[in-house]
Amino acid sequence: MSEEEKKGGWGAFILGFILAFLVGWYFFSNWFAVPPLYGKLEQPVAFDHVKHTSEDVGCSCEDCHYFRDDGTWSGVPRLEKCIECHEEPQGESPEERKFIEEYVEPGKEIPWLIYSRQPKNVFFSHVAHIKIANMRCEECHGKLGHTRKPPVYVYSRVSRYPQHTVMVMEECIDCHNKHKAKKYCFTCHK
């Protein structure tokens, strides 16, 4: 056996590298979001942001997502807000009919899947980010407010957090650095 044969060349190394690289990217990147690490869920109601903010309907973002008088953030509206208009069907949409049957009539809150759910060990103040730091909603929430159909909810089966928007401290710090915001422990942590 020649010395070259004994060494075996780079073939096995490259093969191992490529395989691991592909497996890593395919199974662990949230771009593909495939099992076993990731799971996908559909929202319980196919809410159409574009339709609601169109001229026909005439809602503004602030009708549903607003700051309360005490500065707290209203978040996702509760069923009573939907009932203001949808106690009776407003159109022919089968999705709307389903929504009324499943939630409005029994008075059951919609179990929305929150894309931006973050770990609870930090305070996140919307008013501080929007009113003081003058950030735009899109900087964190992307184009969610301009979708015709809710995006698929991708979550990790290990940590159970949603994958596209969950942050770890490094990302918070990057942004605080960028905006020269305070970084004391108790600025964010409970």
Added chain:
Amino acid sequence: MLTRRGFLQFIVGGAIGTLFSPLPWRMADELALCTQWWTPQGPKGRESWDYSWCQLGSDVVGLKVRKIDGRIVKLEGSPLDPIGRGGISPLSASSLQLFYGPTRIRGAKKRVGQKGKGKFEDIEWSSALKMLTSKLKELRETGQSHTVVCIDGRGRGIMSGLIRRFCRAYGTPNYIQIPSDEATPLAIRLMQGHQGRVGFDIERADYILSFGSQLFEGWGTPVRMMAAYRCLKEGQQTKIVQFEPRLSETAAKADEWLPIKPGTEAALALGLAYVIIKEGLYNKAFIEERSFGFDAFKDMVLERYKPEAVEDITGIAKEDILRIAHEFAKAKRPIAVWGRGKGDIPSGLYEVMAIHSLNALMGNINRGGGVVSFKDISDTFWPEVPLDEVAKNAQNIERIDDAGTERYPLVTNLAHRFAENISSDRHYPVNVLMIFEANPCYCLPHPEIMEKALKKIPLVVNFSSFMDETSLFSDLILPNHFYLEAWEDVTTPPYLQYPIFGVSRPVSRPLYKTQHTGDIFLKVAQGIGGAVASALPWGDFKTLLKDVAKRVYETREGTIIENPISRPWEIKASPNYGSPDEMWEKLGKGIWFNPNVKFEDFKTPTGKFEFYSKKLEDLKLPALPQFVPWEEGHSEFPLTLIPYEKLMIANDYIANPPYMMKALEETVLKHNDIFVEIHPFTATHLGVNEGDLVLLKTPFGSARVRVHLYEGMMPGVVGIPLGLGHKAYDEYLKGKGINAYNIVAVREEKATGIATWVVTPANLIKIKRKGHETRA
């Protein structure tokens, strides 16, 4: 073929390939996110806020109540509370632990085992009320209505008025309040002829002499005093002088602390009076025009309370007495305050008279920055009780506790005598005892006597919400709602300088099968019928509160707070309510208060402030303030034991929630061991060190305690905290330390029968252990 080398290359290639993929970074993040499961997660749901009032213990705190989906999750101080102005006390803040805690009683219960063993079975409310009503009816019909006793632990407000009225209409003289500050109302009645509220206008005073009052540790209303301290120190720079044997937190906050021998405050007050009189520093206009008996007072003080003599009695240097007297007399609005500890370690009548004489010498009565007297709605609301024959006859029967009898004609309560008299069969037997918001088997001296007394009473009915020491000795438990579940009146707390009235509404549905004790009294009255029913005609407690609110409305005085006010005692209040309904509506959030209340003039027999009490003279009792030692020396017990109180220890019907227990210092309680404080000199003399286990002996018992060396304690004095050593409740409270009430000495003031436990002769004996002498 894959060689060993090739396999290794494959693995290394794979490992490096992995590093260029998201796998390791993603999994590191996942790991970090997984750790967040450990963070306590708040409940999800709809947030809402409500308003309520906490009146546990000495607290009167306006609350903002945070709820998630209707479940209360947090209590905060309400900025609409003129007393605390957004502050909250530790007890109020942690009271949710009592609300949801395991010691809540979940429904009506009837004893099945031996008394004291705590064995109960559930009973329907209807049968429990029927049992109580028929027993009370039977006793009334057989001429034994006076054998019914009511113990009231709240002692203020509409609820107490209702119980007192029930007793009067039913026909029993035995309405007993515990704990009861007998000396203050009595002294004010004798010196000023006033029966009503007494307030200290602390916030406007510019010089405060505190005779053992732990002003910033629970005296009066804790939230008020905390806010007052801020006000005193930020604005007018009021000087606070604390006379106390121990460097309490109040003494530490004061400008000057002068350690005084326990129980000698009266002598000090009269010593200060000596200097003020001798040097003519008193308010001459007040003394000449508005006081009576000054000459007799002057002669007595000048003869008996020279600073040298007072120094011997009190241990306070003559120079300090002179200096403090000068400073006090020169101040524009000086005030002398009393009420030991939180105000619930009793003082004697003559001691309060002596201290109050200082206020009179400066003419600082019924004016800003002084001692003020006024009527509260809970004093004026109640209409005359219609009395039938049974009730009229009962007025001639002596009380079971000897209060108001020929021997002790002045006092209205002598709770310590109640248990003694029953256990020794001194008077008539008691058939029914009803207990509201009191835990006499814990917080009266020598609780074992009360336990013995309760064993002798055939029907003990307790309205407690908790399985406390007294509940264990009860026959029937009819649990009251917790304050967050009930309609409650909010009336003027002790020592506040203006009247208030509020309505605390239920902010939660009842968690368990409990009933409002006010409703029970009203129902039972209707069940008894006749004059009792017509004396208590209200359908329920809420209806009664509406009537009270209407009466407040009719005064057309005061105002309902709608926005936070920083100095409520200074505002000019004008009614901001147009109708009773509007007032009721506004009382849901704010509170009515009247800082411009009319002060009560002197209504003594002479129409003046009486240094020399005519009433006492008529009763052939000493008519002038005086110092009478509480305790004689005792060779076997060379030390003096004093109880002290802490803001972090609730010391009455309500016991400490776990949060407060956890906040106690390790020099107060460590594991289950309580610490007594002694001065290092005393420790050297006794041969004990920090943390040593010792036997604390008094003539009334002994207890194993540990020693904490504290330079803030007078040499020769031993300090023990009140409020620990419960035998009931949960694992956070039961068996933690010892109950100081077990070993304190009860001393009676001869003239009045008022008892105190401020000084107890004691000794400390070191306990030697094999191997390790101490654990600390």
